[in-house]
Amino acid sequence: MDAQGRSTEDFDAARYAARARRVADLSQRELAELLGLSRATVGRIESGAVRVDIATLASILTVAGLRLAVLDHSGAEVPPIPVDVLRDHAGRRLPSHLDARPPVDEPADRGIDPRRGRPPALAWFEQRDRRQRRRARRGTPADHPTVSGVREEKAAARRRALEAAAAREAVSPTPECQCLDDCFERACLASCTCQCEPGRSIWTRTTS
Incomplete structure (x- = not known):
């Protein structure tokens, strides 16, 4: 014992x-x-x-x-590694020792358009020295991201965006459109008090 x-x-x-x-x-x-x-x-x-x-x-x-x-x-x-962990474009599971990150969590040092001409990244990971520094700050991640987890996070992000939009609307509602009926044919008339499409007045465009 x-x-x-x-x-x-x-x-x-x-x-x-x-x-x-x-x-x-x-x-x-x-x-x-x-x-x-x-x-x-x-x-x-x-x-x-x-x-x-x-x-x-x-x-x-x-x-x-x-x-x-x-x-x-x-x-x-x-627990064992989840079955639906993110994989590469060949369908292979990413090496278990790496700290894989979801596609939206792109490392800051990747530069501009690092995958030009190639399919979008399905996951990201860092080399050992950077990985060890990240682990020292945040601890070792339990698992690689999963397909279901990424899908759930996208759905959660959409819900948060909709809730935030609803909250903004509740505080400052969008004014009701006051456009004249004729405005909907092409664009706002000069006499329209709403002018919800600035710069697109029918009078500023060449008529066909």
């Missing part, structure tokens, strides 16, 4: 397989039938005579309502 009372033993898949069978109240033969294995294979797994792969162990644990989990040093569960 360590100072926090956690076990420091190596993970023993064989004993966890036996634990799952005990929790589920199954014989080796019954467990084998549920998983499509032979009874001898289950016996070898529990005795440690064979190395069990993660998929098989996860199936054994599931029978007992248990599951595998990855914990950090504090005991908190660490």
Whole structure:
């Protein structure tokens, strides 16, 4: 045991397989039938005579309502990388060690039109020295941006813009258009008191 009372033993898949069978109240033969294995294979797994792969162990644990989990040093569960993380134009996942950023979060040092002639960037990332300075200021991001997250952020930004526009309208409503009926044919007449299209008066343009 360590100072926090956690076990420091190596993970023993064989004993966890036996634990799952005990929790589920199954014989080796019954467990084998549920998983499509032979009874001898289950016996070898529990005795440690064979190395069990993660998929098989996860199936054994599931029978007992248990599951595998990855914990950090504090005991908190660490989730896997999301399935829908942003990818490059070839459909490849970006390297896991990089701190990918969404397309709208373009680095300030990219210059003007750095991708001329190429498709728009699907994500951005920084080289190690700049990445380490950013992490020192803001911490290490938990994950790369996800497709669903970028979509949700766009929707949220649109909602915020609409709410801000509604708030401005409530404080200072747009005056009702007072244009004459004839104004809508081409542009504001000189006699129109509204003049909602400055510089586009019918009288200042060459008639056809």
